[in-house]
Amino acid sequence: xxxxxxxxxxxxxxxxxxxxxxxxxxxxxxxxxxxxxxxxxxxxxxxxxxxxxxxxxxxxxxxxxxxxxxxxxxxxxxxxxxxxxxxxxxxxxxxxxxxxxxxxxxxxxxxxxxxxxxxxxxxxxxxxxxxxxxxxxxxxxxxxxxxxxxxxxxxxxxxxxxxxxxxxxxxxxxxxxxxxxxxxxxxxxxxxxxxxxxxxxxxxxxxx
Amino acid sequence: xxxxxxxxxxxxxxxxxxxxxxxxxxxxxxxxxxxxxxxxxxxxxxxxxxxxxxxxxxxxxxxxxxxxxxxxxxxxxxxxxxxxxxxxxxxxxxxxxxxxxxxxxxxxxxxxxxxxxxxxxxxxxxxxxxxxxxxxxxxxxxxxxxxxxxxxxxxxxxxxxxxxxxxxxxxxxxxxxxxxxxxxxxxxxxxxxxxxxxxxxxxxxxxx
DNA sequence: AACATTATCACATGAATATGTGAATTGGCT
DNA sequence: AGCCAATTCACATATTCATGTGATAATGTT
Numbered sequence: 001x002x003x004x005x006x007x008x009x010x011x012x013x014x015x016x017x018x019x020x021x022x023x024x025x026x027x028x029x030x031x032x033x034x035x036x037x038x039x040x041x042x043x044x045x046x047x048x049x050x051x052x053x054x055x056x057x058x059x060x061x062x063x064x065x066x067x068x069x070x071x072x073x074x075x076x077x078x079x080x081x082x083x084x085x086x087x088x089x090x091x092x093x094x095x096x097x098x099x100x101x102x103x104x105x106x107x108x109x110x111x112x113x114x115x116x117x118x119x120x121x122x123x124x125x126x127x128x129x130x131x132x133x134x135x136x137x138x139x140x141x142x143x144x145x146x147x148x149x150x151x152x153x154x155x156x157x158x159x160x161x162x163x164x165x166x167x168x169x170x171x172x173x174x175x176x177x178x179x180x181x182x183x184x185x186x187x188x189x190x191x192x193x194x195x196x197x198x199x200x201x202x203x204x205x206x207x208x
Numbered sequence: 209x210x211x212x213x214x215x216x217x218x219x220x221x222x223x224x225x226x227x228x229x230x231x232x233x234x235x236x237x238x239x240x241x242x243x244x245x246x247x248x249x250x251x252x253x254x255x256x257x258x259x260x261x262x263x264x265x266x267x268x269x270x271x272x273x274x275x276x277x278x279x280x281x282x283x284x285x286x287x288x289x290x291x292x293x294x295x296x297x298x299x300x301x302x303x304x305x306x307x308x309x310x311x312x313x314x315x316x317x318x319x320x321x322x323x324x325x326x327x328x329x330x331x332x333x334x335x336x337x338x339x340x341x342x343x344x345x346x347x348x349x350x351x352x353x354x355x356x357x358x359x360x361x362x363x364x365x366x367x368x369x370x371x372x373x374x375x376x377x378x379x380x381x382x383x384x385x386x387x388x389x390x391x392x393x394x395x396x397x398x399x400x401x402x403x404x405x406x407x408x409x410x411x412x413x414x415x416x
Numbered sequence: 417a418a419c420a421t422t423a424t425c426a427c428a429t430g431a432a433t434a435t436g437t438g439a440a441t442t443g444g445c446t
Numbered sequence: 447a448g449c450c451a452a453t454t455c456a457c458a459t460a461t462t463c464a465t466g467t468g469a470t471a472a473t474g475t476t
Contacts, residue, residue: 073352077352094348097348098349098350101345102342102345103345120338123338124339125341126336126338126342126345128345130328130331131332131333133334133336134334136334136345137305137309137310137311137334140305140344141305141306141308149453150452151453159404160404160408162402162408162409164431165433174454174455175456176455177456178453178454178455180434182454184435184436187434187435192370193435194372194403194433194434194462196367196368196370196406197370198370198404199404199407199408200368200369200370200411201370203408204411357421357422359422360422372462372463373462374462383425383426385424385426385427386424386425388425388464391464392465393422401465402464403463403464
């Protein structure tokens with residue numbers, strides 16, 4: 001039989017914290033090593049604790065759970081992080097995943113599903129609450145409707161490949177002046193006034 | 209009681225196709241309306257069929273399942289698409305999600321999980337096979353190690369906000385010449401030679 | 417002590433970009 | 447027939463950017 005999964009919990013609410021620990025310790029194949037009420041104390045003895053996975057709240061008294069995951073991943077990249085929070089704000093979800101979280105559960109998740117998610121995260125998955133998963137998948141979706149015309153989109157595509165006016169002109173078989181003309185329209189519509197600003201906006205807003 | 213979920217299947221292998229249909233039709237609350245062996249015939253009568261959700265293969269004889277989802281979403285954005293394929297290639301997964309798929313299952317998925325995934329997709333989730341979910345979540349992760357120095361990262365950050373040399377100089381309290389100097393190093397390390405190319409590379413490779 | 421790296425600044429030149437003003441053509445819509 | 451949006455092109459000018467060739471100071475390494 002394989003080793004138990006060793007958990008840490010970082011959560012400022014004492015009741016939630018002890019409930020979680022109880023659920024975990026009464027589940028087969030996993031054990032909650034230690035719990036912390038803030039990110040600072042968790043990060044302190046990280047190397048000694050060396051858990052397999054940590055359940056991390058986002059709202060914490062000192063530094064946030066997101067920053068904590070970031071710092072944790074720097075030091076100990078092999079420890080998995082599973083966010084467990086009330087927040088469903090887009091930015092917090094994406095920031096958590098950028099920081100290195102392997103999963104994201106909302107706090108209304110039933111105990112059974114939390115246990116399942118821990119096993120899932122440990123076996124290379126990325127457990128997410130239903131609403132979170134859809135949010136994440138939706139973020140890939142290209143903007144369907146934009147103010148830009150087809151040709152302007154062609155030009156914007158080329159801009160996002162880092163091409164110069166001359167190269168864009170060659171690629172689209174038009175003159176540089178025409179490229180200029182299209183780019184002027186693009187700037188107006190995107191409310192920018194330089195190539196790099198346009199590229200940044202296009203890539204961030206998934207226009208291309 | 210609510211209406212049955214109405215499914216379509218697009219899959220070129222006749223055996224897989226009829227197996228899937230059978231599984232669905234013997235499941236509570238869902239019915240497989242029609243099946244198609246290629247994307248073209250599926251798209252043809254889309255408006256008439258108007259299913260709730262379609263199970264879509266990627267490798268198809270004519271146009272691919274990914275293109276099919278894209279076209280379907282243009283015409284009928286409310287129909288859900290669930291990819292069901294052998295492919296686990298990063299690009300195909302991301303292309304599918306960009307095209308508008310709500311979920312992505314590999315073909316080894318057991319029937320029970322497929323049924324569950326259909327219900328999950330219909331109730332606003334994004335069912336994914338374990339390996340796919342991790343792949344998706346990983347794509348958010350920032351590049352941890354890069355050749356760039358701290359200061360160069362500061363400058364790159366500003367570049368990605370679309371700022372000019374002058375504005376970057378103001379923001380970082382250094383001279384424009386120093387900005388130039390840093391940007392030259394950045395270009396060399398990223399192997400680019402213009403602002404927009406640097407921005408494109410930084411955003412695409414998640415350096416910032 | 418010698419060396420490499422990083423961060424800072426300076427000056428100069430040619431190339432690329434931003435902005436303004438205009439105009440011809442095409443195709444769709446009323 | 448008349449209008450409008452989209453696409454194409456032209457010319458002019460000022461700004462910005464890319465590139466080269468330096469220099470100085472601080473830091474860290476061998």
